[in-house]
Amino acid sequence: MKFLLDLLRGDSSAEKVVPPTGFTANLTLIASGAMAFLAVFILALGLSAGRQADVWEDALAQTGTVRISAPADTLDAQVTRVLEILSQTPGVGGTRRIPNEEQAELLAPWFGDDLPIDALLLPALIEVEFEGGGPDMVGLKQRLVAEAPAAVLDDHDRWRAPMVNAANGLRRLANLSLGLIAIVTAVTIALAASAALAANGQVIDVLRLVGAEDRFITRAFVRRFTLRAAGGAAMGALIALVLVVLVPNVADVAVTSDFGFRGLNWIWPIMVPVAAAVIAFFATRFAAFRRLSEVS
């Protein structure tokens, strides 16, 4: 806490003794700006993927289908039985038999409009809406097998799993990328700070000889690099945010139909410059103490 106060308040005498490190400081600015840009973009991607996974999971988890393939003479009896069973099952909200005409529409893209529906032996389809946590799927399936052997319950798990997995995979990839960005930022800033410290070796030696404590020397460098990194990151993040907002939501082509930040998610891009400052603070301190350990 005291560190933070010192950092914000600054120390003119400590800063004056270190010459302005123009080149390395600008490197820090550029590097942290670029990294923040990437971080915000990837955050948007990761959060959108996460949201999409939730949407898919919810939407598909709330519905199922019962398919009944039976000879025409027993079909209606089985459909009635299935509807009966479903109406008695807790967790089932509503049921709807999909009429043959609607099935024909679903099949039209594959077989054309002039499909002779009546000539086909179409299975009966019952759309089931679940409510709450949904029914006990295993129990329901067993009961259907016993009482309406031609009925097959599809709870959409088959469809859902790969899509949700893909979205979750994307989210994990985004998190991994953010971790890598943090590491690269830390390394870059540590390198820039090391270069600045090495270039000022003479200054550091003299300061130690006249009785400067390590923290006096460290403070000047740490403050400079932390502020530079925060400033660069703020700029990079801002540019990325503007671009993220401007990207049109193209539901049909985008990996995710809802790209960007929503609601509380806005806190994350705002945290990016803060994270850059924290990373720069520790990276510079690390570099400074390493350099000082070589000076008596």
Add this chain to the structure above:
Amino acid sequence: MRQKRRGMTDTGAIELYSVAMDYGGRTLFRDVTFALKPGSFHFLTGPSGAGKTTLIKLCYGELTASEGRVLAFGEDTTHMDRDAIAQMRRRIGVVHQDCRFIDHLSVAENVLLPISVTGQAPSDAEANLAELMGWVGLESLSNHLPPELSGGERQRAALARAVIMSPDVVLADEPTGNVDWEMSLRILSLLIELNKLGKTILCATHDMSLIRQAKSRVSARVLRLRDGRVELAGAEL
């Protein structure tokens, strides 16, 4: 006395016990034992390359002895942590042979450096600074940068920096190496004056006439570094 309160032993402000120093296998000196008693005045002489500068660097912990113990104000310098070393150095003013300035700071800022690094506002020492700069004859060069100074001017600035904090001990490594006789005498007078205020002085020099000058004004002893040993040659000079 101030020194007593801050834990100085009676034996010395700076004490060396059986100190040996070697650089990469070559032994420069060994079995060096002496104490700079608080308020004493010592010269350190010896041929070029004998190790005078090395010995002085051992005293304030810039170098670590290969063997033996170096005590500053009663504390073993090898056992001090880094902050303690910094604190110890604030009590020792050093005139380095190569002066050691920060080249982008003005002469005045360099002289005030020992105060700046303590976190005190250097403005408190402004009056002190003006007097000191006048004393070493650098008042007109205060705002110049160190690389713009002549060798003698650099040495005088280094001396001003060494004493600005009014340290307990002053270690001066050839402070008169690049100045004319008149300025040498002025620098000597400043050291003598500091000694009369109770400061402990160690001055490395080749200049025998300077030592003779001092002898008539202050009770100084001479440490002579020769053949890898230090001998006390107080009486015969």
